[in-house]
Amino acid sequence: MQIGQIIRRAALYFGDSACLIEGQRRISFQEFDAATDRLGNALLARGLEVGDRVGVLLSNSIECLVAYYAVAKAGLVRVGLNTRETLDNHQYKINDSGCRLVIHAGIDGLSAEQLIGPEELQGLIADGAKVPCVIDRALDAPYRLGFTGGTTGKAKAVTLTTRGELAELAAFLMDLVPDIRPGDTFLHAAPIAHASGAFFLPALARGATSLIMPKFDAAEFVTLAENTQASMTFLVPTMLAMILEEPALASAKLNLRTISYGASPIAPSVLARAQARFGKVFAQTYGQAESPMVITCLGPDEHARVGSCGRPFTFVDVSVLDDDDKPLPPGEIGEICCRGPQTMAYYWNRPEATEQAFRNGWLHTGDIGKMDEDGYFYILDRKNDMLISGGYNVYPREVEDVLLEIDGVVEAAVVGLPDEKWGDRVVAVVAGRADLDTDAILEHARTRLANYKRPKSVEVWPELPKSAASKILRREVRARILARS
Secondary structure (H helix, E strand, O other): OOHHHHHHHHHHHHOOOEEEEEOOEEEEHHHHHHHHHHHHHHHHHOOOOOOOEEEEEOOOOHHHHHHHHHHHHOOOEEEEOOOOOOHHHHHHHHHHHOEEEEEEOOOOOOOOOEEEOHHHHHHHHHHOOOOOOOOOOOOOOEEEEEEOOOOOOOOOEEEEEHHHHHHHHHHHHHHHOOOOOOOOEEEEOOOOOOHHHHHHHHHHHOOOEEEEOOOOOHHHHHHHHHHHOOOEEEEOHHHHHHHHOOHHHHOOOOOOOEEEEEOOOOOHHHHHHHHHHHOOOEEEEEEEOOEEEEEEEEOHHHOOOOOEEEEEOOOOEEEEEOOOOOEOOOOOOEEEEEEOOOOOOEEOOOHHHHHHHEEOOEEEEEEEEEEOOOOOEEEEEEHHHOEEEOOEEEOHHHHHHHHOOOOOEEEEEEEEEEEOOOEEEEEEEEEEOOOOOHHHHHHHHHHHOOHHHOOOEEEEOOOOOEOOOOOEOHHHHHHHHHHHO
16 A cells, blocks of 8 residues: 555545635645645656655645655655754755755745755646656565654654554554544644644545644634534644644634644643643643654543543553563653654664664654553653752653642743752743743642752743754753853
């Protein structure tokens, strides 16, 4: 089975029904199939060969998804690029992956063998050869290159295969959004270049409409969700926190049956507020670039297990291992590791990093956590982010969750600064309402945290630095504070 076959089948099954809607624009399943054929043929006509890497640097749009799946039909390897990143980041990824061609959204300064800007892209979609674009590739050949978040250093390219893509599709349809169906509207508010894009293929395969929001805005999200009566969406926790602060939410009549979330941990207080407003509609998915979107999931009826990221997806094996890669019993803290058909094949051009990530058959996630007696997993924090203050382990996420309980705090980051007495001095930075009181924040932390976990100081910033995937960059927060010292 090739990805192109899934698109053709959807065109046959769902015909003239709306596949994609963006503003006033609409294309059907048949039109999407034809558009991806034309662009795929046009790319091959430019001299590209099967297996060549093609960068796609487009914001949320119909053209973005047409480009993604035209590249797949043509047997080329998509390199995922995010318009929210800097020119230096784009160029690093283009060079690192060896892109022969880059399809971009009118960004000046890019360098590649071939560049296709917005106007030329429109022409290729319209004028490419109007015959099926069918290139069969081995299931384990590279399908696309994604990049790690770069939260701890230079981003690494992960090699993902067609087999892995099909495993992700099956996992979503079996465990995460099993009831997606014709008549549903999936609202893409988060970047398609990141996690939201993973929901397009399940929607397409089941005949649901994908509604594209070019750029996230909390007020616009509420309006669009109400006006379209969207039934499903995906949000990162920061987006959800922003929506909960939106005044129009209180009176909006929404029809969201499933709100999937992931990409970063959610604070229990944010989740509790969200459930009070939306009901039991939340489904969490935990994954990472090396195992995209698919390690564990937590269904709407399982959210009573506060802090859990769920149980493994049906086709995934997950375990908590110690430093010697031995499995730990329930309740013991170690590194969460997984294996299954959804994982990357290897890091692109980084054999040593691949060997380090895959040890004894397990993909090591770098996440510290535990499993309970019923097989539910809990993430405590990233292995590299743990602090040691006064000889005690401090997990920043635990402190951040407490800070996010405070009314008006939308974002929080906890970092350790060098300290002769404590080793790591725990410091917090928050963002949210303009009237946040640092003394009140410290007092709340005093009542909720052990002494060694409490921030020694708190700063209020307009917003916290985030990656293109909306993950808060603790290392950047720490670097900014140290730069002032």
